[in-house]
Amino acid sequence: MNFDVRECRTTLAQQLPEMTHTLERLVNIDSGSYCVEGVNRVVDIMEAGLRTLGFTIDRRPMSACADQLVxxxxxxxxxxxxxLGHADTVWPEGTVAEWPFSIDGDRATxxxxxxxxGGLVMALSSLRYLFAHGFDDLASITFFLVPDEELGSVHSRPAIEAAAQEADFVLVLEPGRPGGGIVTARGALGAFQLCAHGRSAHCAVNYAKGASAIRELAVKVEPLEALSDPEHGAVVNVGMFHGGAARQVVPPEARMDIDLRARTQAQADAMIAEIRRIGAERRNEGVxxxxxxxxxxxxxxxxxxxxLRDIALDLAAQLDIPLFEVPPTGGGSDGNFSAALGIPTLDALGPVCENICARDESISLASLAERGALFCGLILQLNNTRKI
Known part of the structure; x- marks a missing residue:
């Protein structure tokens, strides 16, 4: 098909009222990862949109979360x-009532x-543009909408990896970084829960018969967090610590939740080995x-x-919009899975976002058309990367 990326942007910009309407519908649905009904309503809207574009739908109910859509x-x-996209958000049930969709100038929040x-709406509009102009250059396009990405895609990972192994290219709809950044690398992430099981006893009457779970875990916080080396992208954070039954009772149970971030896989493997070593060292009898x-x-x-990055940079130059490669980030996405399998992956292709996952999160409405045109151009030039 004949393609002019600037003409594509102009056409998509003319469709901003329609895009904004769909965006408002999606944003005004509470769809935190645990809001199964809300996530499924987002899936419903995306399923309907993709079906009208000629996609064959495979909707997969999940027992532990909302539905996957392939x-x-x-x-x-x-x-x-x-x-790769996801239907869930970080926001709990009831957030929309306090913070509904609104627009102020070019910013939607x-x-x-x-x-x-915003990335979901952009992708639908971009695909609609391509097919309306006769696009047929690829063998297939698969759109995988995940219901549990904000939980680490713990239930969807096997299906994501299976889909990635059947792909030659992966484009991820995470939001564009402030100023126009895209992501070509991310660090590794880990999550652990360390539990201690002791013995309860009244602290005044039978203290010696007790075994404190809190005391066992408390001494582990410092050596765990000492594994951090933020300058080199390594962080171990004990983010939650719970324990005890009552003030006067030797605590029989305690739990800590540990987050790991590492810049490289080798760094992550070494840190995990240390976490396991520290977690296995018992200091108190009876625990x-x-x-x-x-x-x-x-x-x-x-x-x-x-x-893929080079094509995106060239397209951005043609559009005269800012685009740059951000340094490897500690935040993860489903692109981690495909990239780790060696599949060329480009991430953060959605509209440019400010203050992600904060109460003032917002996107530039103009970037829906700008990033949409870039997304179209990327899809058209995928075969020029010579992977296949």
């Missing part, structure tokens, strides 16, 4: 594209407007330790992503 359109060209309902968890997202390296 939509595929078979074409006549070569190369298989996987688009509301729960999940950037992460990532048992139980460490659960591990790596939740492998490191997302930029080893295979240079050609």
């Amino acid at each position: 939509a595929t359109r078979t074409l006549s060209g070569r190369g298989r594209l996987l688009i 509301g729960p999940g407007v950037g992460d990532m309902k 048992a330790l139980d460490l659960r968890g591990g790596l939740t997202r492998p490191a997302f390296t930029d080893a295979h992503n240079g050609p």
Whole structure:
């Protein structure tokens, strides 16, 4: 098909009222990861939109979360594209009533407007543009909408990895970074829960018969957090600590939740080994330790992503919009899974977002058209990366 990225932006800009209407519908649905009904309503809207674009729908009910949506359109060209998006947000039930969708000039705000309902709307409009202009260059496009990304995609990871292994390219709809950043690399993430099981006793009457679970865990906080090296992207954070039954009772139970961030896979592996060593060291008789968890997202390296990045930079230059590669970030996405498998992956392609996951999260409405045109151009030039 003949394609002019500037003409594409102009056309998409003319569709901003329609895009904004769909965005408002999506944002005004409480769809935190645990709001199963709300996440499924987002899936409903996306399913309807993809069905009208000729996608074959595979909707997969999940027992532990909302539904997965895998939509595929078979074409006549070569190369298989996987688009990764998610229907859930970080915001709990009731947030929309306090903070509904609103617009102030070029800024739209509301729960999940950037992460990532804006990206979902942008992708639908971009695909509609391509198919309306006869796009048929790829062998297939698969759109995978995940219901539990904000939980680490703990239930969806196997299906994401299976889909990625069938793809030649992966484009991820996480929001664009402030100023126009895209992501070609992310660090590794891990999550652990360390529990101590002791013996209760009245602290005045039978103190010696007790075994304090809190005392066992408390001495582990410092050595765990001492594993951190923020200058080199390594962080171990004990983010939650719970324990005890009553003030006058030797605490029989205690639990800490540990977050791990690492810049590289080797760094993550070394830190995990130390977490397991510290977690297994028992200092008090009568207390048992139980460490659960591990790596939740492998490191997302930029080893295979240079050609996709270069196309995006060239398209941005044609559009005269800012675009740059951000340094490896500690935040994860489903792109970690595909990149770790060696599939060329480009992330943060959604509209440009400010203050992600904060109460003033917002996107630039103009960037829906700008990033949408860039997204179209990327899809058209995927085969120029010569992976296939």
